[in-house]
Amino acid sequence: MITIPALRNAPFRNRVLLASGTAGYATELDGVMDLDALGGVVSKCVSLLPRHGNPAPRVAEFAGGMMNSVGLANPGLASVKARELPAMLARAGGKFQVLVNVVGFTMEEYAEVIAGLAGLEGIAAFELNLSCPNTAHGGIEFGAEPESVATIVKQCRAATEVPLIAKLSPVLADPASIAAVAVEAGAAGVSLVNTFPGTLSEVDGGPRLGAGRGGVSGPPLLPIGVLAVRQTRQRLPNAVIIGVGGIRSAEDARQYLRAGADLIAIGTAGLAEPRLPPRVARELEQSRG
Ligand SMILES: Cc1cc2nc3c(=O)[nH]c(=O)nc-3n(C[C@H](O)[C@H](O)[C@H](O)COP(=O)(O)O)c2cc1C
Numbered sequence: 277m278i279t280i281p282a283l284r285n286a287p288f289r290n291r292v293l294l295a296s297g298t299a300g301y302a303t304e305l306d307g308v309m310d311l312d313a314l315g316g317v318v319s320k321c322v323s324l325l326p327r328h329g330n331p332a333p334r335v336a337e338f339a340g341g342m343m344n345s346v347g348l349a350n351p352g353l354a355s356v357k358a359r360e361l362p363a364m365l366a367r368a369g370g371k372f373q374v375l376v377n378v379v380g381f382t383m384e385e386y387a388e389v390i391a392g393l394a395g396l397e398g399i400a401a402f403e404l405n406l407s408c409p410n411t412a413h414g415g416i417e418f419g420a421e422p423e424s425v426a427t428i429v430k431q432c433r434a435a436t437e438v439p440l441i442a443k444l445s446p447v448l449a450d451p452a453s454i455a456a457v458a459v460e461a462g463a464a465g466v467s468l469v470n471t472f473p474g475t476l477s478e479v480d481g482g483p484r485l486g487a488g489r490g491g492v493s494g495p496p497l498l499p500i501g502v503l504a505v506r507q508t509r510q511r512l513p514n515a516v517i518i519g520v521g522g523i524r525s526a527e528d529a530r531q532y533l534r535a536g537a538d539l540i541a542i543g544t545a546g547l548a549e550p551r552l553p554p555r556v557a558r559e560l561e562q563s564r565g
Pocket residue numbers: 295296297298320321344346348377404405443469470471493494495497520521522523541542543544545
C-alpha cells in the first residue's frame with residue numbers, strides 16, 4: 277500500500293490509475309478490466325449540466341497515437357451525484373481509490389460542481405480539468421491564465437475539504453509555474469498532462485473528427501509529460517504529482533516516477549488493451565516502482 281499525506285493518507289494499492297475520460301465511472305469496465313488490481317480510477321468529467329458532446333466521429337487513430345473530440349460529454353451533476361458516483365464509490369469499496377474529474381465553462385462552475393457533490397464520502401481527490409476554454413476571455417484555456425487558475429482553485433478550496441489536483445495541458449510554456457500557482461491557491465498538486473490540440477483530414481479533405489479537431493493522446497505525449505513532471509517536481513518538492521500521457525508499459529510509467537510523479541494514470545493504452553493497466557500495476561508492484 278502507498279499512502280500520500282497530501283491526499284489525506286488514502287491507501288493506494290499501487291501507483292497506477294486510469295485516466296479521466298477513458299474509464300467512464302468505473303462500473304462500465306466491470307467484466308472488461310480488473311479494476312481491483314489498480315491503485316485508483318479517475319472518473320469521466322462532471323459538469324454542472326448534462327453535455328451531449330461533439331458530433332461523431334469522436335475518435336480517430338493515426339500511426340503512433342489517437343485523437344478524440346468527445347467534447348466532455350457527461351450526464352451532469354444531478355445524475356452523477358444520484359447515480360454514477362454512488363455506484364462508482366460502492367464498486368471501489370476501498371479497494372481502489374476514486375478521483376473525480378470536474379470541468380467548468382465558467383470559473384465559478386468548478387466550485388459549484390464540487391459543492392454539489394458534498395456529502396459523497398470516499399472521494400480521494402477532485403481533479404480539476406483546467407483545459408476548458410474561458411469563453412469570457414476569448415476562449416484561452418483556464419489553465420494558461422495564472423489568475424484564472426488561482427481563482428478557480430481558491431473557490432474550489434472553499435467548497436470542499438477534499439484534496440484538489442489541477443490537471444494541466446501539455447502546451448503550457450511553463451507548466452511548473454502554473455502548477456506553483458495552483459498549489460499556492462490551495463491545490464494538493466497537479467496532473468500532468470492532458471491531451472494537446474490537433475487535427476487530421478480524410479482523403480477527400482474532410483475532417484476525420486466530427487468536431488473538426490480534437491485532443492491528441494497516446495505515445496506522442498510521453499516525453500512531453502515526463503518533462504513537465506520533472507520541471508514541476510524541481511519547483512514543488514512537496515506537491516502531489518500524477519503523471520499521465522502516453523504510458524504503454526511499466527517502463528513508460530517508471531519514466532514518470534523517476535521524474536518525480538507520485539502516481540501515474542493510463543488512458544489511451546487501456547482503451548486499446550484493457551489488460552494493460554493491471555499488468556503495468558503488477559509489474560510496478562513487483563519492482564516496488
Ligand atoms: C477519449 C478520451 C476522453 C478524455 N476525457 C477527459 C476528461 O473528461 N477530462 C480530462 O481531464 N481528461 C480527459 N482525457 C485526457 C486523459 O485523461 C489523459 O490526460 C490523456 O489522454 C493522456 O493520457 P494517455 O496518453 O494515456 O491517453 C480524455 C482522453 C481520451 C482519450
